[in-house]
Amino acid sequence: MKYQNIPSEYAISVKGLSKRFVIPHERINTLKGAFIHAFRRKTFETFYALDAVSFDIKRGECFGIIGRNGSGKSTLLKILAGVYVADSGSVSIDGRISPFLELGIGFNPELSGRDNIYLNATVLGLSKKTIDEKFDSILAFSETGRFIDQKLKNYSSGMQVRLAFSVAIHANRDILIMDEVLAVGDTNFQAKCLQELHNLKEAGKTIVLVTHDISAVEKHCDRAMLIEEGKIAAIGEAGIVVAEYMKRNMSRNMSEVAKLI
Amino acid sequence: MKSHENHGELIMRLARTDFKLRYHGSTLGYVWAIVKPLLLFTILNFVFSSIFNFRNSGIPFYSLQLLTAILLFGFFSEGTVSGMTSLLSKSQLVTKTYVPRWTIVIASTLNALFVFGMNMIILAFFFIVYNKMPSLAGIGMFLIYVACLYALIVAFSFLTAPIFVRFRDLSMIWEVLLSIIMYSAPIIYPLSLIPAHLQKFLLLNPVGFIIHYTKEALILNSFPPPWQFVFLIGGIAFSGGAAFLVYCKLERKVAEYI
Numbered sequence: 001m002k003y004q005n006i007p008s009e010y011a012i013s014v015k016g017l018s019k020r021f022v023i024p025h026e027r028i029n030t031l032k033g034a035f036i037h038a039f040r041r042k043t044f045e046t047f048y049a050l051d052a053v054s055f056d057i058k059r060g061e062c063f064g065i066i067g068r069n070g071s072g073k074s075t076l077l078k079i080l081a082g083v084y085v086a087d088s089g090s091v092s093i094d095g096r097i098s099p100f101l102e103l104g105i106g107f108n109p110e111l112s113g114r115d116n117i118y119l120n121a122t123v124l125g126l127s128k129k130t131i132d133e134k135f136d137s138i139l140a141f142s143e144t145g146r147f148i149d150q151k152l153k154n155y156s157s158g159m160q161v162r163l164a165f166s167v168a169i170h171a172n173r174d175i176l177i178m179d180e181v182l183a184v185g186d187t188n189f190q191a192k193c194l195q196e197l198h199n200l201k202e203a204g205k206t207i208v209l210v211t212h213d214i215s216a217v218e219k220h221c222d223r224a225m226l227i228e229e230g231k232i233a234a235i236g237e238a239g240i241v242v243a244e245y246m247k248r249n250m251s252r253n254m255s256e257v258a259k260l261i
Numbered sequence: 262m263k264s265h266e267n268h269g270e271l272i273m274r275l276a277r278t279d280f281k282l283r284y285h286g287s288t289l290g291y292v293w294a295i296v297k298p299l300l301l302f303t304i305l306n307f308v309f310s311s312i313f314n315f316r317n318s319g320i321p322f323y324s325l326q327l328l329t330a331i332l333l334f335g336f337f338s339e340g341t342v343s344g345m346t347s348l349l350s351k352s353q354l355v356t357k358t359y360v361p362r363w364t365i366v367i368a369s370t371l372n373a374l375f376v377f378g379m380n381m382i383i384l385a386f387f388f389i390v391y392n393k394m395p396s397l398a399g400i401g402m403f404l405i406y407v408a409c410l411y412a413l414i415v416a417f418s419f420l421t422a423p424i425f426v427r428f429r430d431l432s433m434i435w436e437v438l439l440s441i442i443m444y445s446a447p448i449i450y451p452l453s454l455i456p457a458h459l460q461k462f463l464l465l466n467p468v469g470f471i472i473h474y475t476k477e478a479l480i481l482n483s484f485p486p487p488w489q490f491v492f493l494i495g496g497i498a499f500s501g502g503a504a505f506l507v508y509c510k511l512e513r514k515v516a517e518y519i
Contacts, residue, residue, distance in 0.1 A: 021517070062341040078516070080361035085513045102357045110282055122274040127267050183407055 004117045010094065011175050011206035012080065013059040017089035019050040019075055044067050049075040052089070057223075059094070062197075062207045062219035064238055066214060066245055071231040077179055080208070095174030095206065098124060102179065104164030109153035113144060116152050117167055124171040129187075134170050141196075142166035164223055169196050177204045194220070221232040263497045268364050275351075275368035279343075280375050294376045295383055298335050302328050309449055322449050325391050326476045330448040332380045333472050337410060338439050340373035344418025345425050346432060352519045362512055366418050374411060388479075395479040402478040406471045412497050413467060420504035423511035442466065447473045467493060 024044040028034050049072045057063045067073050076085040080091060106123045107116050117138055117227040121131045139145055142163040144155070151229075152160060168176075197220060201207060209221060217224050217238055224241040226248075234244040284291045309315045315323050319474050328330045347369035354360050388395065395403070446469035452460055464470045470485075470493060477483045484490075 014366055029428070031428040031434065032430055034428065039302070078356075083356060083516045102353075105353050106278075106351075106360045108278070108282065110285060115281070119274060122271055123354060123358060128274075216296055248294070 008094070009058055009059070010056045011059045012094075012208070013092040014056070014080075015054050015090045015092075017050055017053045017076070017079065017086050017091065019072075019079060019084060019086050020049070021047045021049055023047055031202060048230045050079070050086070053227075053230070053232055054089075055225060055232060055235055057206060057208065059206055060201070060204045061223060062201050062209060062221045064217035064224035065208065065210045065227065066212070066224060066242070067219055067227035067233075068249075071227045073227055074179065075230075076227070077177055077208070077210055081177055093175065096125070097175040098168070098171045098173035098177065103161060103168060107152060107160065107164065110151060112151055113148040113155065113163060117163065119133075120164065120167045121171065124167065125173070138163075138166045138170050141169070141192075158189075160185065165189075167191060169200065173205070175208070176200065177208045177210075179210045180212070214242050214245060268361065271360060272364045272368045272371065275365065276371035276375065279369065279372040283372065291379070294379050298331055298380055299383060300330050301335075305331065305449055315454075316448070320453070322391060322393060322480050323451070325387060325480055327449065328384060328387055329476050329479060330446075330472050332377065332384060333407075333410060333475060334443060334446065334448055334468070335380070336373055336377040336407075337414060337468055338443075339376065340370045340411070340414035341368040341417050341421075341435065341439075343373055344414060345421040345435060347418065348515055349421045349426050349429075349519065353365070356519050363508075366422050366508075367415065368428060370411070370414050370418050373414065376451055377407075388396065392444060393480065394505050396482045398484075399478040399480075399482050402484060403475055406475045406478070407482070409493060410468070410471050412501055413471075416501035416504040417498065419501075419508040423508060423515050426515050442468055443467060447476075451476075464489075467496060 022044050022224050023046075024042060026037075026043075028037055053072075055077065065073050065076065075084065079086050080093070081097070094248050104116075104120060108119070111119065116233050117135065118128070118131055120133075121138075122128070126134075139148060141153070142159075142165070144159050147155060147159065152163075155163070194216075196209065201220075209217065211217060221238040223236060224238040226245050227233060233248070234241045284293050287397050303416060306327055309327070310323060320326065344366055347366050348355055348362060351365050351369075354365055355362060421431060421435075445463060446466060447455070447463065452463065464473065470489075474485050477485075
């Protein structure tokens, strides 16, 4: 698989992407185990997490990815972010990507809020100079001002998440990948996050949003994609894809109910 | 794909965080980094100087030799252990985002280098107490040996960090091997106490070689024959290259095994 920067109208262009996992029935985690089982026949299952997936995401677009658990959403995101290497296919990314699949990566409870901001922001690719400049703004957005030199373990979970989200949106990347990160904080803060998401979109950022909250996809995304068993089941205008998702879930539920009866 | 333009800053931030976390929680804080090898030194020095009487067996500056060797070996064992466990202990950085993984490995070994740097203050202090001034050439060689030892640590870490993700009992095996290395290297005993025909075998171990000749350089102002030195550098360069190739091969799948 290659990552290349192509100047085009697309921020992300994915072609024929496949990823399969070989899952052994008995996972061997130690050298001792490997030694003991050296001559035993190993049984495993091959699981196609992604099967020849192709799609494009336009620059400045808010693109939603929906699908049931285990449909391949996370695998796709991890390949986009560079965590996994695909078996075949290509990913072209034009612009700087913010590959955070979770908020507060690298956060450590034993460090102060200040240290955690620097650590997390550095991991997201910011230079020290940039963090220095943005520090006040990060702090203000997170609403955790006077606790900044306290250890993170003394923060409430809501405060931690606010701090993490605040760092994330200050990363100022061209492409933001977000995996279920909207379900944070109280309703007030959620509204603020959505507003910020809107601002980012206005500023021409490309946003890839993976969520189970289909109303958020319907409301904020221009286009969406439905993944089922590693394949694209539907792609297009957000409202239509969401409707398709609902329809499929509904008929599945109906047939399950029918089986029970 | 480019997500980090400044790898140096990332490495330093990770290493500094490690360093802070390591000693921050305890009351003595950073002092622990110095006290730990000093305690080991005090015990071994007492046992081998006073009870086994190495001091009066014609070995010049036995205590200084012992301290130098302990600090070097401590550097090696701490560096290799933290390098080997680096990818797993920072699994969040591997599975939840993308940072170039070699930066994680390097950052973990750097922490050991920081601690070693702090320990150099003690070493200098003891050299003053024993009124021993190493020659300039001796200090120069010392720095080169430290660089070699660090290169060895980095090579080992690149080889084992992705393997450790798959085989978690590697750390236990390495612990045993470390104590074998500790006793087979001229640390608590000087090389001259070993029968002459066995000495060259002990010097085949690069850690033993480095420790022995560092002591020689700093205390006795004596150096190995150049061809041996060429072998050392060549060996480290070769194993470093091989380790990095293995690392590149295994690194691609590391996130799937964590």
